[in-house]
Amino acid sequence: MTEEATRYDASNIQVLQGWEAVRKRPGMYVGSTSERGLRQMVFEVAERAVNEVLAGRAASVDVTLTPDGGVCVADDGPGIPIDETGAGPGLEALLTQMQAWRGAGGRHDVMLGLCGFGPAVINALSQRMTAEVRREGARWVQEYARAVAVTPLTEAGAATGSGTTLAFWPDADIFGAAEFSFDGLEERFRELAFLNQGLEISLTDLRRPDESRSVRLRFPDGARDFVAFLDGHAAASAPTDTIAFEHEDPRMAGMMEVAFRWCSCPGEGIRSFANSRPTIGGTHEVGFRDGMTASVTAYAREQGLLTATDPDLDADRIGEGLTAVVSVKLDRPEFEGSTLGVLGNSEVRDCVEQAVQDRLGRWLKKEPEQAAAIIDRTVQGARKN
Known part of the structure; x- marks a missing residue:
C-alpha cells in the first residue's frame, strides 16, 4: 500500500454544519430510517404535550396519522410561548434550534425520545412541519421545511380555547417508503397511560378511509x-x-x-x-x-x-x-x-x-x-x- 493511500490528515475530515449533520446521520437521533425511526419521531414531538398533561396544564393529547402521510400532535395546554421566556425558548426557536440534551429528567418529566434534542431535530428530518398555537386569545401559525422557517410567525385571528398543534411530514429522501406502525405507537402510548394515571392519549389512524382506527388510552388504576x-x-x-x-x-x-x-x-x-x-x-x-x-x-x-x-x-x-x-x-x-x-x-x-x-x-x-x-x-x- 502506498504512502499516499495510507496518509490521513485534516483534508480527510468532513465537517458537517448545522442541520446537515442531522440529515446526514439520522440514525444517531431517531435510531434508524425504518419504521422504528418514524415511531421515535412521533414520540419526540409528543413528549412536550405529554408533559403538559402530567404537569396539570393540559387534559389530553391527540395523535393523528393523516391521509397524506403526516402526523398531527395536539394538546389543550396553554400553548407554546410565542417569544422566549425565562421558562424556555419561543415557538420558532424550539422548532429550528437544537436544544441542549436534558438527560433523564426528574420524576415528573417523561422522556419519550431517544436523543432529547427536542422537536427541532424532527423538523430537520421532515420535508414540512406546521405549527398552530392558541394562546391568550390569539391564534398563531408558522410553516417550516427541514428546520428552516419558510413563513413568518403570523397571528391568524382569534383563538377558541388554548393549546398547540404540531404536524410533520417525514422526508422521503431519508425514510424512503417506510410507514408509521399504528400498533407500535399504540403499544408505547398505552404503556405511558398505564404508568401515569392522569394521562389521557387518543391515537387515530386516518390513512385509509375504509380502515380508520382510533383508541383512547386512560387507566385510572x-x-x-x-x-x-x-x-x-x-x-x-x-x-x-x-x-x-x-x-x-x-x-x-x-x-x-x-x-x-x-x-x-x-x-x-x-x-x-x-x-x-x-x-x-x-x-x-x-x-x-x-x-x-x-x-x-x-x-x-x-x-x-x-x-x-x-x-x-x-x-x-x-x-x-x-x-x-x-x-x-x-x-x-x-x-x-x-x-x-x-x-x-x-x-x-x-x-x-x-x-x-x-x-x-x-x-x-x-x-x-x-x-x-x-x-x-x-x-x-x-x-x-
Whole structure:
C-alpha cells in the first residue's frame, strides 16, 4: 500500500454544519430510517404535550396519522410561548434550534425520545412541519421545511380555547417508503397511560378511509390495570388477587408503584420502568425479586410449609406464573449506559425490597388459601429438581 493511500490528515475530515449533520446521520437521533425511526419521531414531538398533561396544564393529547402521510400532535395546554421566556425558548426557536440534551429528567418529566434534542431535530428530518398555537386569545401559525422557517410567525385571528398543534411530514429522501406502525405507537402510548394515571392519549389512524382506527388510552388504576392487561393477553387462568400499592420513600427521593399477581400460566413476566422508561433490569427489579422471595420464604417457614431441611425458596421458582409491573419515579435517576436501559440507583433496591416484603407479607397472612397454593407449587417444583 502506498504512502499516499495510507496518509490521513485534516483534508480527510468532513465537517458537517448545522442541520446537515442531522440529515446526514439520522440514525444517531431517531435510531434508524425504518419504521422504528418514524415511531421515535412521533414520540419526540409528543413528549412536550405529554408533559403538559402530567404537569396539570393540559387534559389530553391527540395523535393523528393523516391521509397524506403526516402526523398531527395536539394538546389543550396553554400553548407554546410565542417569544422566549425565562421558562424556555419561543415557538420558532424550539422548532429550528437544537436544544441542549436534558438527560433523564426528574420524576415528573417523561422522556419519550431517544436523543432529547427536542422537536427541532424532527423538523430537520421532515420535508414540512406546521405549527398552530392558541394562546391568550390569539391564534398563531408558522410553516417550516427541514428546520428552516419558510413563513413568518403570523397571528391568524382569534383563538377558541388554548393549546398547540404540531404536524410533520417525514422526508422521503431519508425514510424512503417506510410507514408509521399504528400498533407500535399504540403499544408505547398505552404503556405511558398505564404508568401515569392522569394521562389521557387518543391515537387515530386516518390513512385509509375504509380502515380508520382510533383508541383512547386512560387507566385510572394504573399498574393494577397494566397487570390485568398483560395477563389478559396471556389468557391467564385461576389468577390470585392482585397485590398493588404506591409508596413514597424519601430515602430514594422518589416513589414506587408496584402491582403483581400469580396465575396458573407457565413462566414469569416482570415489566420494569424508571421514570416511565422501559428498563431491562436494575436495582428496582432486583429489589422487587428480593422482597418477594424473602416474604414468601418467611411465610412458608412460619406456616410449616417448609421443613427444617428445605432450603430457602428460589426467586425463579416463586416467579413461576407471576405477572408484575414495577415502576419507580425518581428525582435523580441514574442509569447504566447511554441507552438508559438499566437503573443504577443503589438505594432503590432496599426501598423496593422492604416495601414489597411488607405488603406481600400482609397479603399472604390475609389470604392463606391463595398463599398455600403459591407456596405448594413452588416447593413441589423445587423438590422435583
